[in-house]
Amino acid sequence: MRDGTAVLGDLAATGREATNATRTGNTFFGSERTVDVPPTAVSHFDDVIRYMTLAELVGKAGLGARDWGASASLPLATAGSSTFNRATVEAAVGVAVNNNTFDQSLTFGAGGSAVSVQAFGSSARDISFTEGARGSGIGTIGGGSTSATNATVNSASDEFLRFNTAIARSLGITLVDFGTSGGATRFERVRFTFYLSGTQVGSQIIKAACQNRNPAIPTNPAEVNYPGSANFSLSPGGNFNRVDVEPITTTSGDSESAILVGSFRVCTSLITTAECISPTRNIDEPDNLNDCP
Numbered sequence: 001m002r003d004g005t006a007v008l009g010d011l012a013a014t015g016r017e018a019t020n021a022t023r024t025g026n027t028f029f030g031s032e033r034t035v036d037v038p039p040t041a042v043s044h045f046d047d048v049i050r051y052m053t054l055a056e057l058v059g060k061a062g063l064g065a066r067d068w069g070a071s072a073s074l075p076l077a078t079a080g081s082s083t084f085n086r087a088t089v090e091a092a093v094g095v096a097v098n099n100n101t102f103d104q105s106l107t108f109g110a111g112g113s114a115v116s117v118q119a120f121g122s123s124a125r126d127i128s129f130t131e132g133a134r135g136s137g138i139g140t141i142g143g144g145s146t147s148a149t150n151a152t153v154n155s156a157s158d159e160f161l162r163f164n165t166a167i168a169r170s171l172g173i174t175l176v177d178f179g180t181s182g183g184a185t186r187f188e189r190v191r192f193t194f195y196l197s198g199t200q201v202g203s204q205i206i207k208a209a210c211q212n213r214n215p216a217i218p219t220n221p222a223e224v225n226y227p228g229s230a231n232f233s234l235s236p237g238g239n240f241n242r243v244d245v246e247p248i249t250t251t252s253g254d255s256e257s258a259i260l261v262g263s264f265r266v267c268t269s270l271i272t273t274a275e276c277i278s279p280t281r282n283i284d285e286p287d288n289l290n291d292c293p
Contacts, residue, residue: 152259180209
């Protein structure tokens with residue numbers, strides 16, 4: 001074809017291929033004829049269109065979506081995260097800390113992923129930092145005390161920690177020295193309350209400790225006051241930007257619970273709740289033995 005005009009040459013004067021060579025009339029689609037059909041035959045047809053779908057093109061070009069896995073997507077899905085060790089806490093305070101930071105609120109991190117922590121109790125409380133039997137963490141402390149025995153978040157004094165974050169969907173947290181209190185079957189408990197801009201999201205979530213002996217040595221006898229550790233991954237079922245972490249009485253209802261928060265992470269909906277794990281999850285125990293249901 002030249003300038004829109006069919007040049008038939010040896011092409012049959014009629015037939016589907018002749019019609020396709022003109023600017024008017026129908027366009028025909030058909031099976032390609034084998035080489036033993038001469039071009040002068042009306043049944044000759046060798047108009048061939050090669051094509052692929054857009055999805056096939058994207059795939060061949062290597063530009064499709066890739067499964068990076070939870071570990072790769074986690075940084076992108078983290079709305080706020082902190083490990084409450086001595087270096088992190090003293091960096092937030094600006095001075096060395098001896099159990100009491102003498103600050104009622106502290107901010108960990110910066111920008112959109114910063115986590116602000118506040119201490120509350122039956123009277124004014126400061127944020128504490130101490131190194132417990134199962135690791136370090138933050139708690140609450142009052143009265144100007146610098147004693148490590150007063151540095152936990154204690155249900156007997158109506159104490160709790162409030163975490164203010166960017167908007168998130170799930171929480172990964174590690175609680176330290178969270179086990180039994182006053183009896184081998186009296187497991188400590190904690191209550192999580194989620195809020196979005198001051199309005200409670202979903203129901204409160206209550207979790208109990210699940211260790212009364214060293215999980216790495218299950219033959220050990222259960223302990224009356226075992227300072228365990230626990231990892232939780234939680235979601236209230238909607239977006240939130242505040243979490244209150246409050247110990248309550250043990251599963252027996254007649255003993256106090258006292259805890260430290262070892263690490264904290266909040267995640268967006270880019271990953272599942274199960275993938276939103278605390279930064280120190282299982283740092284000192286094999287096979288996720290610190291995970292509690």
